[in-house]
Structure formats: C-alpha cells, structure tokens
Amino acid sequence: MTFNHKTIDELHDLLVKKEVSATELTKATLEDIKAREAAVDSFITVTEEEALAQAAKIDQKGIDADNVMSGIPLAVKDNISTKGILTTAASKMLYNYNPIFDATAVEKLYENDMVIIGKTNMDEFAMGGSTENSAFKATKNAWDQTKVPGGSSGGSATAVASGQVRLSLGSDTGGSIRQPASFNGVVGLKPTYGRVSRFGLIAFGSSLDQIGPFAQTVKENAQLLNVVSGYDAKDSTSAKLVSPDFTSKIGQDIKGLKIALPKEYIGQGIDSQVKETILKAAKHLENLGAVIEEVSLPHSKYGVAVYYIIASSEASSNLQRFDGIRYGFRTDHYENLEDVYVNTRSEGFGEEVKRRIMLGTFSLSSGYYDAYFKKAGQVRTLIRQDFDKVFADYDLILGPTAPHVAYDLDTQSHDPVAMYLADLLTIPVNLAGLPSISVPAGFADGLPVGMQLIGPKYGEETIYQAAAAFEATTDYHKQQPLIFGGDQ
Structure with missing residues (x-):
C-alpha cells in the first residue's frame, strides 16, 4: 500500500x-523507498530501525489532532546533524561520523512527532550543483535518470519528486535547494538568513547557509517551515523573531501585488525555452491580478564571482577542523604529525572541496585579501542595495530559478566554471540574505522549469501567497515523472 499521492x-x-x-x-514510506531508490539514488542512509521505533513511540502516545505533522515521515539532507544516525556530508572525511547531538532543526522535527526516514545524498560538504560530487554515489534526476538532479541538495529533491517521501529538508548556500527543486519539478524554499537555526548544520559558508524545506506543494512546504523555523540561542545569527504561520496568506488572491521582473534574469545566458516559460508564468500572474513590471538589478552579474570568493573563503576556514585528529577519516600513510594532516586532507576531501579550499585560502592570504575578499564584501553590499531599491516599490521579484533545465550526467562535473555559472540566478539571493522559492512553472524538452x-x-508569507495562487490555477505540480506513476 502507498500513501505518496496524498x-x-x-x-x-x-x-x-x-x-x-x-x-x-512509515512502513509504506519504506516500501516506496525500496521500490524507487535504485533508480535515483536519493539516500546515503535509510534509517528503517530508528524510523519504525519513532513511529511506534508516536502511536503509543497518540496522534496530536492539532499538529498536522504528527506521525509524518520525511528525509533529511546528510549535512544536518542527527544524533545516533550517520551524518557524512557525502564526504569520505566523515564516512563514519555518528553525531552525539541533533541539529536544532532536527530537534524541532522530533518535538512535532515527525519521523526521519533517512539521510539524503548531496554534493560533498554542499559544494556543487549536480550531486555528482558525493563520495558515495551520483544521484539521478527523477524525470530522466540520464540527467543530473541539481545540487547540492539533489537527494532531498529527488526523494520528494520520485514519490519516496512527501517532505524533506535541504540546505541552500548559493541555490542548493531551489536549483534541484527546479530540475525535479518540486517546491523548494530558501528561507531568510536567520529564519531557521544553523546549529547542527555542517558549515560551508557561514554567512550564506540556510536550512529549508522541499515538498510536493506550496502549502506542504509552508507547513514544514512552520516546524523548523524560529529563534535559537545556540545560533548567534538566528533572528530574534517569533515565527508567523507561513500558511496564513495561502488562498488569498494576489490582485494588486507588485512583482518585479529583472531584465538581467531573462537576458543573455538564459535558455530560450526557459525564458519563454517564465514570461508565460509572469503573464499568468498578471491575469490573476498581479502587476508585473521590468526592473534592473545591475550588480547581479557580479554575483557568481563575489559568491565564489566569499563562500570559498568561509569554507577554507570552516573545513580546517577536519584534520584526522578528532573524528572522521584518518590516513594510514604517515610518519609524523604533518603527514597526518596533509595526507588525511589530501585523501579525505574530493576534488571540488579541495578546489574551494585553495580558492578561499588564496583569497584570504596576505597581499590578496584587499583585492579579493574585501572587494567581494563591498560588491555584496551593492547587490544587497539593488534588492533594497526594488523592494522599496515592489512586493516580490520574479525570474527563472536556473538558466536551463537539467543537463546530462557527467557533462559539467569536469568544468567547474560552467557548473558555477548555473547558479547565476540563485546566488544573489543568498548574498543578500533574502527568502526565495522555486515552484514548477512548465516544461522545456520534457523536463521541469x-x-x-x-x-x-522575512517576506516568506507573501512568497507563499503568490506561489500558491500560481499553483492553484495551473497543473504543473500535478504532473509526475514516470517513476512516480506519471506519464512523462
């Protein structure tokens, strides 16, 4: 029996x-995973024993009629700490890491009587855009298993898109929730920086990282954000705000809502079919009563360069702790302490992680700090100011999530620059600390856009309002891949 369409x-x-x-x-969800997992490789660990024990505990206590998440299974990205459950960040460096604490987001899942069904595959330490940089496996797109699922939260996206789970958690540093959501035709939200605690999230770029939800529909996405959001004293960057009910505006019409369409988001480098799909979606929102006007975000073109300096610099600092001394992988080839450090990191980190550590170390080094890291911080401020100017007059900004649809496996993984440019439209949002959602808006070459x-x-409620209005009057979210019983 399956419940995955409910x-x-x-x-x-x-x-x-x-x-x-x-x-x-929970048993039905485990059966759905067994039936589909071999095709897409969404999971690093399936926690059958722990999940059934948690479900039995919930049944004994009784389902809380006032808590919509009571008894609901979900998947969690493998860079989010889970006590007693292997947490690898898809790296050889943490192949045997069994945390002794839960991330705050995970604590909130348990407080709401949710069932963690497994830990999902990802690009190693969340560094990548295709989930091919995992030390363990390459995840495949739910719609076409010859295509990438996007990244770095590819496993979390495909677990939902393929009908293995209704909900999952991912993390987004430069588009790592929204891009795989786009590639797999599901709903993915990057919350405002500080909206969800980062405590227990294995750090990549500390000023950019944010945990967020994946779901089949906009309302379900908002319901999961209701669970994991909120102030946390253990995270110094956590916003001291009471979380609203993120479903509160869902169902309200969007008449008079002012939505900006940046010319840079539909210009050079954007696939023609993707552009056409987004302009059609903009017209649809206009027909629902929204006011769509073209604007400019002039500094967004520098976003990729700024991001790869700042994120890599923060990564090079955050990844210093993986030294082969305290936990995780340690080399067998050493004669002295220096050998332990050098060989452990050389053997334990993948190529993309090492590339970013080197980029970051260079950007922070004496003589180059002002030219790179400091300059990137200044341009980041200009990008943030561009958004502030637009939001002085508009409620939301609209554009494609990615410049193209999912591409073939093993085509861009050897070309870092091409991979980096794929995050052109998502990166500026992280640099400015803003909330952003990706919702299914159509198809190009049979693949989701x-x-x-x-x-x-803190504008998530309005984002959900507009996204839900679009979803309610289109049927893109109802179309499922073949693996989920669809006809495509």
Missing part, C-alpha cells in the same frame, strides 16, 4: 481518524 493534510486526517497508524505510514519568487527579508 497531501500532508490528507495524511493527517487518516492518522487522526486512525484509518492508518504512524507505523503503517522552475519559477523563482524572491521576497524581502
């Missing part, structure tokens, strides 16, 4: 009425 609200109704138990739902809606800081 929404969270429908599943909650079944659980409350005792037509299904949390244990039965994502529409990105960007909001001002």
Whole structure:
C-alpha cells in the first residue's frame, strides 16, 4: 500500500481518524523507498530501525489532532546533524561520523512527532550543483535518470519528486535547494538568513547557509517551515523573531501585488525555452491580478564571482577542523604529525572541496585579501542595495530559478566554471540574505522549469501567497515523472 499521492493534510486526517497508524505510514514510506531508490539514488542512509521505533513511540502516545505533522515521515539532507544516525556530508572525511547531538532543526522535527526516514545524498560538504560530487554515489534526476538532479541538495529533491517521501529538508548556500527543486519539478524554499537555526548544520559558508524545506506543494512546504523555523540561542545569527504561520496568506488572491521582473534574469545566458516559460508564468500572474513590471538589478552579474570568493573563503576556514585528529577519516600513510594532516586532507576531501579550499585560502592570504575578499564584501553590499531599491516599490521579484533545465550526467562535473555559472540566478539571493522559492512553472524538452519568487527579508508569507495562487490555477505540480506513476 502507498500513501505518496496524498497531501500532508490528507495524511493527517487518516492518522487522526486512525484509518492508518504512524507505523503503517512509515512502513509504506519504506516500501516506496525500496521500490524507487535504485533508480535515483536519493539516500546515503535509510534509517528503517530508528524510523519504525519513532513511529511506534508516536502511536503509543497518540496522534496530536492539532499538529498536522504528527506521525509524518520525511528525509533529511546528510549535512544536518542527527544524533545516533550517520551524518557524512557525502564526504569520505566523515564516512563514519555518528553525531552525539541533533541539529536544532532536527530537534524541532522530533518535538512535532515527525519521523526521519533517512539521510539524503548531496554534493560533498554542499559544494556543487549536480550531486555528482558525493563520495558515495551520483544521484539521478527523477524525470530522466540520464540527467543530473541539481545540487547540492539533489537527494532531498529527488526523494520528494520520485514519490519516496512527501517532505524533506535541504540546505541552500548559493541555490542548493531551489536549483534541484527546479530540475525535479518540486517546491523548494530558501528561507531568510536567520529564519531557521544553523546549529547542527555542517558549515560551508557561514554567512550564506540556510536550512529549508522541499515538498510536493506550496502549502506542504509552508507547513514544514512552520516546524523548523524560529529563534535559537545556540545560533548567534538566528533572528530574534517569533515565527508567523507561513500558511496564513495561502488562498488569498494576489490582485494588486507588485512583482518585479529583472531584465538581467531573462537576458543573455538564459535558455530560450526557459525564458519563454517564465514570461508565460509572469503573464499568468498578471491575469490573476498581479502587476508585473521590468526592473534592473545591475550588480547581479557580479554575483557568481563575489559568491565564489566569499563562500570559498568561509569554507577554507570552516573545513580546517577536519584534520584526522578528532573524528572522521584518518590516513594510514604517515610518519609524523604533518603527514597526518596533509595526507588525511589530501585523501579525505574530493576534488571540488579541495578546489574551494585553495580558492578561499588564496583569497584570504596576505597581499590578496584587499583585492579579493574585501572587494567581494563591498560588491555584496551593492547587490544587497539593488534588492533594497526594488523592494522599496515592489512586493516580490520574479525570474527563472536556473538558466536551463537539467543537463546530462557527467557533462559539467569536469568544468567547474560552467557548473558555477548555473547558479547565476540563485546566488544573489543568498548574498543578500533574502527568502526565495522555486515552484514548477512548465516544461522545456520534457523536463521541469522552475519559477523563482524572491521576497524581502522575512517576506516568506507573501512568497507563499503568490506561489500558491500560481499553483492553484495551473497543473504543473500535478504532473509526475514516470517513476512516480506519471506519464512523462
């Protein structure tokens, strides 16, 4: 038996009425994973024993009728700490790391009686855009297994898109939730920086990283954000705000909503079919009553260069802790302490991670700091000011999530610059700390195209309002890949 076509609200109704138990739902989810996992390789670890134990505990306590997430299974990206459950960040460096604590986001899942079904594959330490940089396996796109799923949260996206789970958590440093959501035709949101605690998230770029939700629909995405958001004293960058109900504006019309369409987001480098799909989506929003006007974000063209200096610099600092001394992988080839450090890091890190450590170390080095890291910080401020100017007059910004649809496996993984440029449209959002969603907006060459809606800081409710209005009046989110019982 499968429940994977039912929404969270429908599943909650079944659980409350005792037509299904949390244990039965968990077993059905595990069966869905067994049926589909070999085709897409979404998971690094499937936590069958732990999940069934958690479900049994929930059944014994009883489903909370007022908590829509009570008894619901989900998947969690493997760079989010889970106590007693292997957490590798898809790196040989952490092949045996079994955390002794939960990330705050994971604590919140358990507090809401959710069931973690497994840990999903990703680019090593979240560095990559195709989930081919994992030390363990390459994840495949749910729509076409010869294509990449996007990255770095490719496993979390494909687990949802292929019908293995309804919900998952990912992390987004430069587009790592939104781009795989776009490539796989699901809903992915990067919250405002500080909206979700980063405590327990294995750090890549500390000023950029943010945990966020994947789901089949906009409402389910908002329901999961309701669970994981909120202030956390253990994270010094956590926003001291009471989280609203992110579903509160879903269902409201968008008449009069002012949406900006930056000319840079539909210009050079954007695939013609993707551009056509997004302009059609913009017209659809206009027909729903929104006001769409073209604007300019002039400094967004520098986003990729700025990001790869700042993110790599932060990565080179954050990854110093992986030294073969305290935990994780240690080389067998050493004669002295220096050999332990050098050989452990040479053997334990993959090529992309080493590339970024070198980029970051260079950018921070004496004589180059002012020319690179300091200058990147100044341009980051200009990018943020561009957004501020637009949001002075507009409620949201609209554009494609990615400049193209999913591409063939093993084609861009050997060309770092091409891979980096694929994040052209998502990176500026992280640099400015803004919230942004990707929702299914159509197809090009039979593959999903994502529409990105960007909001001002803490503007998630308005993003969800517009995204839900679009979703309710289109059927793109209802079209499923072959692996999920669809006809494509």
